Amino acid sequence: MSGFWPVPDVLAYLAGGWRTERTVRDLESGAEGEFSGTTAFGQLEGGGLLSRESGTFVWQRVPRPAERTLRFLPGATPGTADVRFSDGRPFHGLDLSSGHHVADHPCAADLYRGEFTVLDPDRWRTVWRVGGPAKDLVLTTEYTRAPDDGLRTPS
Template sequence: MAGGLWPVADALAFLTGDWRVERTVRDLAEDVTGTFTGTTAFTAEGEGLLHFESGTFEWRGVARPAERTLRFLPGEEPGTAVVRFSDGRFFHGLDLRDGHHIADHPCSADLYRGEFTVHDADGWRTVWRVRGPAKDLVLTTDYRRLPPAAVRLP
């Protein structure tokens, strides 16, 4: 995905809608790469957004259905967000007001460091670098906005 930074005044407004997702998962310790392809829908829920991702994850030649749910809530500063796991646990903050954000998430002895880059009104990328005694991974995800669903008349 090419391009510079695209400032986002309101993270929740920007994310709302449906996105095409393409992710590579590289296990650096074992020199193995997998892929995820699918969609992510950001839909209104209460004061924030429900993030539902579904698709196919291929790892070591085996393709399986995969999905996850996150919640994006308004942050303390206008235009920012707080990301929580589906069970309500804190995941990370998100501030895209300058088009770029870095977030850390400690998970047991491993550290997840996410870099979020918005390239334009319809495209953004996350790169999670995971390091620790249990993991040595790079997860790169590209998001492209899908056009609104066509209205079907009876």
């Protein structure tokens, strides 16, 4: 798979701090927004990582604070993750052993399809396509390892 960076252990790869830049495009209206901030993957008691994203989301020229918390738990096979919302509800599985993964998450009548691509040891990307009666969006997020990150566990 050309252009992908294989990751044998997704939790080890993600651990630490990342700069986070996201574009949000509403395909129906043409409106666009952007998020700029950080994502910190810290150790969870009992194993796994707690992902805390925080920054500023600008939509229709109005900036507002934004944050999100997810849990990345050890997956069913070594090196994979089971991604859950902060309240413990399932979100999706994650296997980056090939450097690329596609995951689906049904949400009411909408479907979220996420494509995860590892570009190199310090950069990865997600593209979520959200379609259904309530939403028609594309969310593209670029993650770059924070230069002052001393928390990284080698992968």
